[in-house]
Amino acid sequence: MKAGSVLVLGxxxxxxxxxxxxxxxxxxxxxxxxxTAEPRDAEMGERIAHHRARRGALWRTVEAPDALEQAVAAEAAPGRAVLVDCLTLWLSNLLLAGADLESRCRALSGLVGRLPGLLVLVSNEVGLGIVPENALARRFRDAQGRLNQDVAARADRVVFVAAGLPLSLKGPCE
Amino acid sequence: MKAGSVLVLGxxxxxxxxxxxxxxxxxxxxxxxxxTAEPRDAEMGERIAHHRARRGALWRTVEAPDALEQAVAAEAAPGRAVLVDCLTLWLSNLLLAGADLESRCRALSGLVGRLPGLLVLVSNEVGLGIVPENALARRFRDAQGRLNQDVAARADRVVFVAAGLPLSLKGPCE
Amino acid sequence: MKAGSVLVLGxxxxxxxxxxxxxxxxxxxxxxxxxTAEPRDAEMGERIAHHRARRGALWRTVEAPDALEQAVAAEAAPGRAVLVDCLTLWLSNLLLAGADLESRCRALSGLVGRLPGLLVLVSNEVGLGIVPENALARRFRDAQGRLNQDVAARADRVVFVAAGLPLSLKGPCE
Incomplete structure (x- = not known):
């Protein structure tokens, strides 16, 4: 796939x-x-380093923990693959910063399907456990679910990954 | 599909x-x-209003936060689609009321596949997170998993929904 | 299937x-x-008894709450089906005992695909809820996810089970 948009959910x-x-x-x-990760603590810092090491030198990295809509719109170009990793950390950053989740998510999902080149978006499915006791966690879970639905509706392909194995939810298989 | 039963899990x-x-x-x-929802607090009240607005005037609504078995049996009729939304809130109501979960779930799942018309049941998958620390939450999770299995075994179709996209687990696809 | 390895995830x-x-x-x-279960409390004891009763007399049972790698290697034989239930409890036992998770998981997953007979491994998917507040739970979730990926990469078949219904993630369907 050389153009279009893919949501990778897991x-x-x-x-x-x-x-x-x-x-x-x-x-x-x-x-x-x-x-979209911000190395707020050692645990997160380690995870970021682990991901960077795996990608190697073939990638240019852009940091966009907050202004993701702008970064994605600016980087998208014909002949280019833009990978966003991940919507879940971005949403978590927005929530902690007290941002207007609804309008920000609308702006982001509105880009899907309208940009040149290939766009790959990584996001977590977080709604398959017990209802969280924490009200903020419930709000996050709701916002994440809605964002995933909106992005999935506009993406050309949606893939669910479990134990490293992809399952196609929408669009042509690889 | 004009008759039979469908479990929509997600x-x-x-x-x-x-x-x-x-x-x-x-x-x-x-x-x-x-x-099956009871508007116990503002959060739940909002969610119920949101769902009602989406359905519009084409639906007749029956409230059955407790006596779901009776409501389903009474409403089922040839040429009619009965949608139960959802088994998870019903189970949660039963648990809070101290009801006999096992016999109530058996009564409910025993109806599946035996009623006229189309029956669509919505339920949550809640067992894919970390084991809850709360014993009541673990009991709920177990009861929900068993109920989902029993209903799924009797349903003609089972669909898993993620990010708004259906994945067929049983029966013919749409 | 009379030989090879299957991961059953759910x-x-x-x-x-x-x-x-x-x-x-x-x-x-x-x-x-x-x-791999250790009957640490009444809840777990009940669950073990329930599983034993379902299996009946056709099974020989080997207890391996800790030294699972050795038990699997010792029991595997041509013409024999070895079922491990489950990797999640084993990992939890290791974590509580302060074992070196990484090397132990590597040893276990390294056996998959190299043993005679049929090997069926049961494991939980635990990463589809909200991030746990508890650091130990997050560590467990990470280790479980990595172990599932490593075993899945080596297994001939991977099946995801929801509401009692299997969904093939890898390999030939039944």
């Missing part, structure tokens, strides 16, 4: 990032990695 | 209710919405 | 154990059940 440690990177690599296009 | 904010409503609408049958 | 109370047992039974081979 759980924590499901292999979704590696799968998304493989999709971008398989395109043969120039690769841009849009990182 | 996570929180997965689009499972909208999918279930679309299935009932596609049947072309007279539609009855059996609501 | 949530709590998803019917994954029953599905794994059915796979082993369908092989027609001599059956060994490798149990």
């Amino acid at each position: 759980g924590a440690r499901s292999g979704k990032s590696a799968h998304a990177e493989a999709l971008a690599a398989a395109s043969g296009l120039e690769r841009v990695y849009v990182a | 996570g929180a904010r997965s689009g499972k209710s909208a999918h279930a409503e679309a299935l009932a609408a596609a049947s072309g049958l007279e539609r009855v919405y059996v609501a | 949530g709590a109370r998803s019917g994954k154990s029953a599905h794994a047992e059915a796979l082993a039974a369908a092989s027609g081979l001599e059956r060994v059940y490798v149990a």
Whole structure:
């Protein structure tokens, strides 16, 4: 796939990032990695380093923990694969910053299907456990579910990843 | 599909209710919405209002937060689509009321496959997160998993919904 | 299937154990059940008893709450089906005992695809809920996700079970 948009959905440690990177690599296009993680603590810092090491030198990295809509719109270009990893950390950053989740998510999902080149978006499915006791966690879970639905509705392909294995939910298989 | 039973399974904010409503609408049958939610707080009240607004005037709504078995049996009729939204809130009501979960779930799942018309049941998958620390939550999770298995075994079709997209687990695809 | 390896993945109370047992039974081979559960409390004791009763007398049971790698290697034989139920409890035992998770998981997953007979491994998907607040739970979730990926990469078949229904993620369907 050399143009269009793909949503890669999965759980924590499901292999979704590696799968998304493989999709971008398989395109043969120039690769841009849009990182939404903020290394707030040692645990997160380690995870970021682990991901960077796996990607290697073939990627240009852009940091966009907040202004993701602008970064994606600016980087998208014909002949280029832009990978966003991930919508879940971005949403979490927005929530902690007290941003207007609804309008921001609308702006982001509105870009899907309208940009040149290949766009690969990684996101977590977080709604398959018990209802969280924490009200903020419930709000996050709701916003994440709605964002995933909106992006999925506009994406050309949606893939669910479990134990490193992809399952096609929408669009042509690889 | 104009007769038979469908279980629509999914996570929180997965689009499972909208999918279930679309299935009932596609049947072309007279539609009855059996609501199990009790507006215990503002958060729940908002969610109920949101769901009602989406359905519009084409549905007759029956409230059955407790006596769901009776409501389903009474409403089922040839040429009619009965949608139950959802088994998870019903189970949660039963648990809080100290009801006999096992016999109530057996009564409910025993109806599946034996009623006239189309029956669409919405339920949450809640067992794909970390084991809850709360014993009541673990009991709920177990009861929900067993109920889902029992209903799925008797249903003609089972659909898993993620990010608004259906994945067939059993029976013919749409 | 009379030889090779199958990973059966699913949530709590998803019917994954029953599905794994059915796979082993369908092989027609001599059956060994490798149990990793430790009856630490009444809740767990009950669950173990429930599983034993379902299996009946056709199984030989081996307890391996810790030294699972050795038990699997020792029991595997041509013409025999070895079922491990489950990797999640084993990992939890290791974590509580302060074991070196990485090397132990590598040893276990390294066996998959290299043993005679049929090997069926049951494991939980635990990463599809909200991020746990508890650091130990996050560590467990990460280790479980990595172990599932490593085992899935080496297994001949991977099946995801929801509401008692299998969905093939890898390999030939039944």
